[in-house]
Amino acid sequence: MSDKEISSHFIRTKIKKDLETGKYKTVETRFPPEPNGFLHIGHAKSICLNFGMADEFKGKCHLRMDDTNPVKEDLLFVEAIKKDVKWLGFDWKENLSFASDLYDFFYETAVNFIKKGKAYVCDLSFDQMREYRGTLTEPGKNSPYRDRTVEENLDLFEKMKKGEFEEGSKVLRLKIDMASPNLVMRDPAIYRIMKVPHYRTGDKWKVYPMYDFAQCLSDVKNGVTHSICTLEFENNRPLYDWILKESGIEAANGLPEQTEFARLNLSYTVLSKRKLIELVNKKIVEGWDDPRMPTIAGMRRRGIPPESIRNFCEKIGVAKKDSVVDAALFEHCVRDELNVNAKRRFCVLNPLKVVIENYEDDKEEIFDCLNHPGDESMGTRPVAFSKVIYIEKEDFLEDPPKKFFRLGPGREVRLRYAYIIKCVDYIKDENGEVTELRCTYDPLSRGGNAHDGRKIKGTIHWVSEKHGLDANVKIYDRLFNTENPGKGELEESLNPDSLKIIQNCKIEPSLKDAKPGERFQFERNGYFTADKDSDSDNRVFNLIITLRDQWEKISGKK
C-alpha cells in the first residue's frame, strides 16, 4: 500500500508531533476490551487504530483484558477476543495482560490514596449517593462520611476487602470536589464490594476496582503513552489525569494521555453490546458467530476476508464527529478484496435442465476454465461438459424483452468457456412453469467464439448434470431493513429475508472439498465460502456478498 492512499487523521498527527517534540520517546498503545462479549466491527476500528499506530511508529500495542467486573466476564470471551484479534492480523507479542493481574497494585494504590487523605469509605446507600451527587445544574453536597480519619478509612477498607460488610453497604471514594460541574469528579467511587468469584482470581477478592481507577493505572503500569478511547469517555479524562497525578506514580515512558475518537456506527446494523447480546439471547440469530452478525466471529464465518475489514477501517478514517458509515462502503471493501483474490467457479443456484439435442449422448468434453480471468497466474481448472446441463432458471424467459441478453425461444447465448447454444423448444409443467429447455449447440463455437464472427451478447454459466454435485447454499442479506435499527425495538426493523436456504444447487466438481476459509466467486452470482458445517457429503456454502448487479437496476426500472 502506498502512502498516498493513507490520509492522515488527528491521532496520527498528534503522535507524530509528540515524538518530534520529545514529549514521548516511544509509542505504546493498548486495546482494552472487557471480556463480556464478542468483538465486532466497531472494535475492529479501535484494534486497527491502536495496533496500526504502534506498528507505524515502531512502538508496542498491548492487548489488555479490562476485567474489573466479575459478574459479567468470562474466560470464554477472553479466548474469543484473542482469536479475533489474531484473525484480523494483529500480533500483541508478549504484551497480553489482564487488569485482574494488577488487583494488588490497585489495592495498594487505593490504600495510598487513603493515607494521603484523598480517599474515604462512604456508607451512603445507592439512593442517598444519587441525592448527594446533585444534578447537571446543581452542585452536589459532601457525604457525611467524607471526613473520616485516615485510620478509620484504612480499617474500614481493610474490612471491606476481607468481606466483613454487605455488598452495597460501602464504597471507597476519591475525595475530589462535590461541586464540580463535571459529575465524574464529584467524589467518584473507585472500589465496590462484590462477593462474587472472579473467573481469574477466584474468591480472593471481595472488593473490585472500578473503570476510572483501573484504566489509568493499568495504562501507566503497562507503559502506555497514548491511551486511545471513544468519545463517551471525554468527561472522564480529567479524572484519568487526576488519579495519575495524585498517585505520584513515576512512569518510565511518561504519564499516559487519553485521546478520544468517534466510535464506528454502521447503517443497517447494530453495534451496541447490549443489542448484540439481545440478538443472541432472543435467538434472532444462531449465535455470536451467525454470519449475519457484525461480530468478527460472524464475519469470519460469513467468509469476509480480514484484509477487507482492515481496509475498511483505513478508509473510514478517524475523527471526533459522531457519524454513521454507509454499509455500502463496507460492502465495497469486501468486494474489492474478493474480486482480486477469489477463484472463479460455477454454481447454478436455481437449476433449469437443458438438453442439447445435437450433442452426442455419451460424449464428454473437458474445458480448461480460468480461475481468474484477470490473473492468469491463478491458473485453470478442468470443467466437464456433456449433453445435459443445468443453467439458472432466470437465464431463460419465455417472452424476453429486447435488452435481455440471455436465452429465450429461438435465441442464442454463450455457455461460458464452452459453446454457443440456441433454444429451439421448451417444456412446461401443468402449472405453466418451464421445466426443461431443448437447445442445439454450434459445434464450430468450441470455447465460445462464433466461427463466423457473429456477436453473442450474453454469456451464462452452467453445470453438467452428469458431473455436477448437489449443494445447499445459504443466501444472506442484511439483518435489518432500516438504516438505524438501534432506535426502538430490534424486532421492528428485522429483515424477514435475511436468510434463505436454497437446496439442490448444482456445483462444479472442483468444489467438492471446499473448506471454510476458502473463498470463491460463483460467476455471475456472488462470492461464497464453505460453511463450517459443510462436509463432502453435505456441502453448504454461505453467500459472502453478491456481485454488483446492473441488470437488477435495468430490469427493475422497466
Next chain:
RNA sequence: UGGGGUGUCGCCAAGCGGAAAGGCACAGGGUUUUGAUCCCUGCAUGCGAAGGUUCGAAUCCUUCCACCCCAGCCA
C-alpha cells in the same frame, strides 16, 4: 437554562489565512466470453447560520443554532 464535545457534497473525510483532496453512493459513456471487474466523465461559486477582522476566511473574532456525551457501587 451546569460541564464536556461536534458541525465541510446523500454517507465518510482531507483542509489549519491564499483561494474546496480523496473514497463510497449516484448519473452518463467506453472495454468485456461474469449485465462482474476495469477505464473515462460528471457530481459543494460552497464549508451549521448571521455579523465582523483582512487585499484575501472553511480556516481568525463575536453572537446564535443544531446534534452528541455526563446525574451506574457498568465499561
